[in-house]
Amino acid sequence: MIQFLIGADGGGTGTRVRLATADGTELGQGQAGPSGLAHGIGKAWAAIGSAIDAACAAAGIMRPANAAMALGAGLAGVHNKEWAAQFTAANPGFSALRLATDGFTTLMGAHGGAPGCIVALGTGSVGEALLADGTHIEVGGWGFPAGDEASGAWLGLRAINHVEQVLDGRVPSSDFASAVIDTLGGSRDAIQVWLGGATQTAYASLAPVVIRHAQTDATARSFLVEAGHQVALMANALDKTGRLPLA
Template identity: 45%
Template sequence: MNTTTLCPLGADSALASTRFLLGVDGGGTGTRVRLSDLQGQCLGQGEAGPSALGQGAEQAWRHIQQAAQQAALNAGLPALDWSQMAVGLGMSGSSVTHLVEAFMAQQPGCALLALDSDGFTTVLGAHGGQAGAVVAAGTGSIGEALRRDGSRACISGWGWICGDEGSGAWLGLKAMRHAQQAMDGRAVVGTLARAVWAVAGHDREAVLAWCAQAGQAGYASLAPVVFEHRGGDGMAAALVQEAVIELERLAMALDPAGDLPLALCGSVALRLAPDFSGTIAGRCVSPQGDSADGALHLVRSALQRLRT
């Protein structure tokens, strides 16, 4: 989606009321926020549980507020007055209109909100607001780019149930499928299957119960198990290699000409980076910042538009 800006107080009132900026990175596993003054000086940071919009607007705002309060305490502020906050948000699930509407309806009275996808704020953070591409793989996966002409591209990010190839949740689903087949006798029992059973249970009933409640974050929690056993288990090694291939395909589809600097972001992408081919590795640059930095860039840009 394009950036959504909400000014509950009107443009002039929003500009007059804003005293602090808050950048929010809201994902399926956790929420990270960064609090700054109007000049961009970082004052404090905070973390809380997941705030992906698909997990519910009430949970999202609860965790954003918890993380924001932690950042305020780190900054020496006793409490946050949301009417003085201009908030930039990079949120998983922001492309689904009804989820955005539910989220906006519960906002706590902020002076200004600027909302976009966590993929796009990752691009803004990684490249300092300039043109560039990002392959981000953590709990989920997505490729986003800001082209030199100002247009945007988005690849993957279809969600953990049927997409997000190369992500932590995708690896976890693959590992669980293998463990189930090994339990049935349809696959060889190796260290990966045994490690998954150690987490989910050693019988059918326990595994089914674990899968019923796991959700995106639960499956993503199995990704480290895959990496841990890649050296001694053929299936774990194959899954890691498959993840590399999927993320390389994503990068090529995102920027076929290789015109843009490419940043790898997220725990899974960074862990897989040494396995990338020279073609992709040669295009990679170190990120200048993260999604929370990009969210701050997003809201600063929204404020600038209001001033002009």
């Protein structure tokens, strides 16, 4: 019997869950590491489990049996139907499981289920719209490294490419490049080792350095300008009328 409801939001950087009773009364919230499916199905389930543990601790209750809980999860990577099927097949006993993209759950949350658009920028990026006639439109959300325009990982990829060009003497150096180099360990060898193990999440960790230097550095600013252009392309494709509320 379902006694508790869990809502989970998982991307490339972290997982947040809310725990509620079956009538919808919120009891507590919890967080854990990434549960985007690109990181692996087992890791996604483990992160959701840890975030539920944290939510139960915050609520001051013992963790219920999985069979007593219904889980609604909005996760990055659900566009990949193979990964979505593997995630569902690995359900560790939740009584009910509803799986959606993290973009769709953001859309529902932003407009309370009413028609509207969102462009969500985090480790990845995605645009979603619910039209007045009930049509659901998605733009972007194709994942790293070929998609996710304007996301944290997309900015980080550009930042480190710039640093590579600076270190090789292909383009002039700058305070921005020096800040990225320092963040990555300070030397060519350290950067090459960092690159060898770098994930989408690691690239996204460089985005704050880009944003911090956008006021003073032309290269950092050009990345943000291009990101803005990409967001505009996404928003226009979501709502060609420009009349839906955008959050």
